[in-house]
Amino acid sequence: MPLTLYTFSSPPRFYALTGVLVPVCWALCVALTAAGLWMGLFVAPTDATQGEVYRIIFIHVPAAWMSMLLYLVMAFWAGIGWAFNARLASMVARAIAPTGAMFTFLALWTGALWGRPTWGTYWVWDARLTSELILLFLYLGYIALTEAIDDVRRADQAGALLAIVGSVNIPIIYFSVKWWNTLHQGATVSLTAAPKMADTMLTAMLLMTFACWAYAFAVVFTRTRALILERECGAAWVRELAPGGAR
Amino acid sequence: MTWESPAAFFAMGGDGFFVWGSYAVCLLCMLVEPWLAARRRRRALTEAGQDSGNRHPANGIEDDEEDPRT
Numbered sequence: 001m002p003l004t005l006y007t008f009s010s011p012p013r014f015y016a017l018t019g020v021l022v023p024v025c026w027a028l029c030v031a032l033t034a035a036g037l038w039m040g041l042f043v044a045p046t047d048a049t050q051g052e053v054y055r056i057i058f059i060h061v062p063a064a065w066m067s068m069l070l071y072l073v074m075a076f077w078a079g080i081g082w083a084f085n086a087r088l089a090s091m092v093a094r095a096i097a098p099t100g101a102m103f104t105f106l107a108l109w110t111g112a113l114w115g116r117p118t119w120g121t122y123w124v125w126d127a128r129l130t131s132e133l134i135l136l137f138l139y140l141g142y143i144a145l146t147e148a149i150d151d152v153r154r155a156d157q158a159g160a161l162l163a164i165v166g167s168v169n170i171p172i173i174y175f176s177v178k179w180w181n182t183l184h185q186g187a188t189v190s191l192t193a194a195p196k197m198a199d200t201m202l203t204a205m206l207l208m209t210f211a212c213w214a215y216a217f218a219v220v221f222t223r224t225r226a227l228i229l230e231r232e233c234g235a236a237w238v239r240e241l242a243p244g245g246a247r
Numbered sequence: 248m249t250w251e252s253p254a255a256f257f258a259m260g261g262d263g264f265f266v267w268g269s270y271a272v273c274l275l276c277m278l279v280e281p282w283l284a285a286r287r288r289r290r291a292l293t294e295a296g297q298d299s300g301n302r303h304p305a306n307g308i309e310d311d312e313e314d315p316r317t
Contacts (some may be wrong), residue, residue, distance in 0.1 A: 027313050041250065041256075042250070043249070044249070044258070046249060051261075051262065052259040052260035052261075052262055052266065053259065053260070053265055053266060055259065056265065056266055056269045059273050060269070063273070098280065099280065102276050102277075105276070106272070106273050109269065109272055110272075113265040113266075114265065114269070117265050149305060176287035193278050215281075218281065219284050220281055220287055222281065222288055223284040223286040223287065223288075225288050226256060226284065226287040226288035226290075226291045229288060229290060229291035229295055230291045233295040238295045239296070241292060241295070242292050242293065242295040242297075243293060243296050
């Protein structure tokens with residue numbers, strides 16, 4: 001069997017491949033988290049204006065980045081699954097949603113706990129915060145919609161439409177701090193300008209971001225494998241895998 | 248090393264509640280979610296073994312197929 005772009009769009013092969021990848025992702029996640037927390041909590045200096053509370057940044061920013069990135073990845077695979085009738089792509093999209101929702105919640109939660117000591121309030125109806133809250137509702141809406149439709153492929157398609165339309169919210173979140181006057185500070189790191197933070201802080205934040213990537217891959221692969229088993233439970237290869245199944 | 252004592256580390260300059268409140272909830276979420284996903288996969292595998300006999304032999308995605316989770 002030659003290795004092509006489509007080799008791993010077959011559920012049995014994807015299942016076998018991710019079975020190998022998931023432990024690797026977990027090992028990477030643990031190593032990167034340990035390094036990132038060490039840099040962030042023990043090496044990075046005290047912030048000149050915020051004192052120690054700024055250390056929330058090492059989970060807040062990675063969580064917020066992941067929440068936006070995962071939404072776009074989810075919309076992309078949902079769209080591919082819809083346009084090309086690719087079952088595995090739709091399963092990946094469905095598997096991403098809970099992880100994306102969790103990162104969105106964490107971005108809001110850590111932001112609230114960071115806002116209280118620095119701004120004096122847990123929450124404000126500000127452009128950045130409100131658009132991120134809408135992102136959480138989009139994730140929850142996607143999950144609720146797809147789970148409410150019994151026909152699996154129809155659920156995938158309805159979800160794809162919601163995910164694609166909802167992706168208009170991502171640039172709104174990203175540019176909200178530029179377009180409107182908000183309490184939230186502007187981008188700390190961008191591709192076009194030098195980072196406005198100490199090297200050790202930036203290193204810690206990037207390590208934590210890569211740790212979140214590894215985490216997301218590990219969990220999404222695990223959930224995709226569960227979805228494959230649920231949807232293909234009649235297939236011979238699944239029965240052979242199952243304990244007590246026909247061999 | 249930026250800390251003078253373990254107590255200073257946990258106090259986080261007086262903002263320990265906010266810093267550790269953030270980290271604790273993240274840790275909790277990132278332990279529970281993988282556990283739920285792994286449990287779902289294990290259950291799917293067990294169920295596939297139990298009632299594999301009376302299922303559609305094709306790929307199990309046909310329109311009138313029951314949702315396997317119910």
